[in-house]
Structure formats: C-alpha cells, structure tokens
Amino acid sequence: MSLVAEFTVDHTAYLDAEGKQVQPLPAALDDQGVLVELLKQMLLARCFDTKAIELQRTGQLGTYASCLGQEAVGVGVGHAMRTEDVLLPAFREHALQLARGVHMTELFLYWGGDERGSDFAVPRQDFPVSITVGGHAPHAAGVALAFKLRGEPRVAVCMFGDGATSKGDVYEAMNLAGVWQLPVVFVVSNNQWAISTPRAEQSAAATLAQKAIAAGFRGEQVDGNDVIAVAHVVGEAMAHARNGKGPRLVECLTYRLGDHTTVDDAARYRSDEEVSRAWHEEPLRRLRSFLTGSGAWGQETEDDWLQRCSDEVNQAVDDYLNLPARAPETLFDCLFETLPEGLVAQQQVVMTGGADDG
Ligand SMILES: Cc1ncc(C[n+]2csc(CCOP(=O)(O)OP(=O)(O)O)c2C)c(N)n1
Ligand SMILES: [Mg+2]
Incomplete structure (x- = not known):
C-alpha cells in the first residue's frame, strides 16, 4: 500500500478570548486605526441587530435572524472584500451587508417584508439575501465564471452556515469552482447550530473546511470571533482567487448567541451553560480589551460611538416606518x-x- 494523498487544515487566531495577542499581527492589520474601525463596525452591527429584534417584538418587523455573536465574521469579510467584488449573502449577514454599504433602512425594509429592501442603492451587483439554505452557492460559481470569462479581476464571496455545508447545491458549486478554478471564496459562518441541529450532528467530518479539499482546493479554519483572523485569512483567499489561482474556503468558528430567528426559542434545545461559555468568547469583548490595553479605545470613546450608532439606527427606523407602503x-x-x-x-x-x- 502506498500513500497517494495527505491533507492538513490550518487554524488561525491572533487574539484569545481575553484579547491577549497570541502571535504577531499580520502587517496590514497591525494598525490601531484599522482595528478601531473594525470594532466600531461590530458595535454598529450589534446596535442594528438589537433594534431589529425590538421592532419585531413590537410588531413593526417580520421574522428576523439575529447576527448576535457573529459580527466578526461579517466585519472581517467586509474588510477583505473590494467594492467591485460581489457578495452572495445568506440570511444572517447583516454586519457584512452594512460593511458593504447596504443602508440600514433597506435592511429594515427587507426584514419588514418589503422587497424594495433587496433593491439596495449600493452595492448594486451584490445579491439579495438567500433564505433558501445554500441555494445561492451555484449562483456564486456562476458569478465567478462570468468574472473569469470576462477577464475581470473580481471575486465572488459566498456566505453560508454550517448547516448549508450538508446541502448538495453547496457541494456542487464547490466542485465546479474547483474544476474550473473559479475566482470564488466560500465562507462558512459555523455558528455551531442549524436551528436545533448541533454541529456534531451536522457532519462527521472533523472540520467543515476539509470539505473544500474533496473539491480540489484549500480549506482552512479561523477563529471566527477574532476579526483580525477573519480579515487576514479571507483577505489572503481573496488575493489568491483574484490572481487567477482558483477558489478557497474559510470556515469561521463562531457561535449564534441568539435564537435561530425571532420565532425560535433556543432554550428548548441548548443549555444556559453552553451559551454562557460562548458569551465569554464573543468577538467584541476581546477586541475592545485588546484596544483598551493599548490605549486606543476607552469607555468615553465607546459611549460617544454608541450614541452615534443609536442616532443612525433610530434615523433608519424613522425612514423605514415613514416610507409609504407599496x-x-x-x-x-x-x-x-x-x-x-x-x-x-x-x-x-x-x-x-x-x-x-x-
Ligand atoms: C433549502 C432550505 N431548507 C430548509 C430551510 C429552513 N431553514 C432555515 S435556516 C435553516 C438552518 C440553517 O443552518 P445554517 O446553515 O447553519 O445557518 P444558520 O441559521 O445557523 O445561520 C433551515 C433548515 C430553508 N430555509 N431552506
Ligand atoms: Mg449554523
């Protein structure tokens, strides 16, 4: 017997749960100004998310899927993408859509059941939310094929959850992307749950990243609560795809701190202990702690910023509620x-x- 193939899956992290640096930062992200900006974006996304739930609870929004705890994935991927790239989002990527420039009013409209919210002013070529789990992965391969045929140095970014990696359409898209060496990056927001199905029952594979290896391209894992790791590793994957070297997959390990949606009650299928442990790992706390330690962030700065977030969200709510119905x-x-x-x-x-x- 001889060995015909051997594979490894890397895991990358820069900050631990306490915000302690565990290895030197990548040069482009070793910049307090950039990191402060990423923290601000995560705080803004959380503020939006909190308000969306309040609106749903008071009958002013439809069923809503919270991104609480997953902000580093969205903000990190947003940092790695260029304006001209195309995003194909799943339904929990509000942090990323905001980072891409989609307006909050448009997101409220969409989640309020008004399709004008999918017709966002910018970025015009990003796709609308895919409620169909994994249904947008073949479209991502199609977008990437168009970029390749036209010789455009652009990348399609396809976001989906751990549950979606069990879908045939996701694997079919990855397979074609591998065969045709398409400029697409698949990003798995592995939040440990697919409604009430835990990660352990989703797949017997040790990592979801290794599913890319079967499709003939590199898959790797990052701490998805570490925005620096997400931004850097997804950034490298984007550069690889943009340079004509084919697709990549990045699995971001994170946790869905909220219910699946506003019509779910997660307490029925997971323990308080598990959720408390996950709160300890959440992404804002660690970056805040890191930046506070270096003097780049503090309580006063945070209070000021939160006030600005709240003003922006409230203005978007007013605009959403005052828009004449279709x-x-x-x-x-x-x-x-x-x-x-x-x-x-x-x-x-x-x-x-x-x-x-x-
Ligand atoms: C094709 C399809 N099957 C089932 C559903 C119902 N559904 C909505 S979300 C979801 C779980 C998705 O889990 P995951 O991919 O991990 O994403 P997450 O909700 O955790 O962000 C299911 C089964 C759906 N929307 N589409
Ligand atoms: Mg999930």
Whole structure:
C-alpha cells in the first residue's frame, strides 16, 4: 500500500478570548486605526441587530435572524472584500451587508417584508439575501465564471452556515469552482447550530473546511470571533482567487448567541451553560480589551460611538416606518417577463379592489 494523498487544515487566531495577542499581527492589520474601525463596525452591527429584534417584538418587523455573536465574521469579510467584488449573502449577514454599504433602512425594509429592501442603492451587483439554505452557492460559481470569462479581476464571496455545508447545491458549486478554478471564496459562518441541529450532528467530518479539499482546493479554519483572523485569512483567499489561482474556503468558528430567528426559542434545545461559555468568547469583548490595553479605545470613546450608532439606527427606523407602503398590485411585479393570464386577472382584481369571481 502506498500513500497517494495527505491533507492538513490550518487554524488561525491572533487574539484569545481575553484579547491577549497570541502571535504577531499580520502587517496590514497591525494598525490601531484599522482595528478601531473594525470594532466600531461590530458595535454598529450589534446596535442594528438589537433594534431589529425590538421592532419585531413590537410588531413593526417580520421574522428576523439575529447576527448576535457573529459580527466578526461579517466585519472581517467586509474588510477583505473590494467594492467591485460581489457578495452572495445568506440570511444572517447583516454586519457584512452594512460593511458593504447596504443602508440600514433597506435592511429594515427587507426584514419588514418589503422587497424594495433587496433593491439596495449600493452595492448594486451584490445579491439579495438567500433564505433558501445554500441555494445561492451555484449562483456564486456562476458569478465567478462570468468574472473569469470576462477577464475581470473580481471575486465572488459566498456566505453560508454550517448547516448549508450538508446541502448538495453547496457541494456542487464547490466542485465546479474547483474544476474550473473559479475566482470564488466560500465562507462558512459555523455558528455551531442549524436551528436545533448541533454541529456534531451536522457532519462527521472533523472540520467543515476539509470539505473544500474533496473539491480540489484549500480549506482552512479561523477563529471566527477574532476579526483580525477573519480579515487576514479571507483577505489572503481573496488575493489568491483574484490572481487567477482558483477558489478557497474559510470556515469561521463562531457561535449564534441568539435564537435561530425571532420565532425560535433556543432554550428548548441548548443549555444556559453552553451559551454562557460562548458569551465569554464573543468577538467584541476581546477586541475592545485588546484596544483598551493599548490605549486606543476607552469607555468615553465607546459611549460617544454608541450614541452615534443609536442616532443612525433610530434615523433608519424613522425612514423605514415613514416610507409609504407599496401599492398592493406591485405584488405581481418582477415575477414573470409576461404575466400569465390567471395572474393578470388576479392583478386586475387587486387593482380595482373587487372580488375575484374565478
Ligand atoms: C433549502 C432550505 N431548507 C430548509 C430551510 C429552513 N431553514 C432555515 S435556516 C435553516 C438552518 C440553517 O443552518 P445554517 O446553515 O447553519 O445557518 P444558520 O441559521 O445557523 O445561520 C433551515 C433548515 C430553508 N430555509 N431552506
Ligand atoms: Mg449554523
């Protein structure tokens, strides 16, 4: 018998849970100004998330999927991407969408059930949220194929959860990306749960990163609560893809601190001890502690920033709540190039406010 292949999966971290540096920082991120900016973005995302839940609880937003605890993944990936790249987000990537420049009012609209929220002003070529678990992965391969055929130095970034890695469409997309050496980076937000299915029951594989190896490209793991590790490793993967060297996958180990969505009660399937342990690991605390230690951040700066976040979120809420509702007949827009006869009749009924005899 001879050995025909052997693989390794790297894990990268720079800050531990207490904010203590465990290895030298990558040069581009060894900059207090940059790190302060990343902390500010994570605080802003948390402020948005808190408000979204309040709105849902008071009947002013639809079902909402919180990103509490996962802010470092979004902000880190956002830092690694260039404006001209294209994001294909799953449904829990508000921190990343905000970092990309999607407006809070647009996010509130989307989660309020108004599709105008998916028609964001910028970035125009980013995809809308995919509620279908993993359903957007083939589209990411398609976007990357377009970049490759046109010779554009751009990268498609496809975000999905640990649960999505069990889906056939995710593996099919990764397989094609490997065969065609496409400029796409797959990022797994491994938050340890897929609704009530724990990571251990999701896959017998030791890491989700190694699924990339079966598709013929590098997969690696980062501490997804360490924004420096996410930004750096995803940044390297992006550079690799942009330089025509093919896809990569980065598995970010994090934790969903909240319920799956506002219609879930996670206390029914996981223990308080587990959640308390995860709070100790959360991403804001460690970066705050690191930056406070070096004097680059402090209570007063944080209070000022939180006030600004709160003002911005409240303004977005006002704009969202004050936007005139869409006309009911727009329900039929954007579904078909030519509306089928049956739906034309229904559209007429809605427009005239009459009853449908059919
Ligand atoms: C194709 C499909 N199957 C099932 C669902 C219902 N569903 C919504 S979220 C979810 C779990 C997703 O878990 P994961 O990929 O880990 O993402 P997370 O919710 O943890 O961010 C399921 C099964 C769906 N939206 N789409
Ligand atoms: Mg998950």
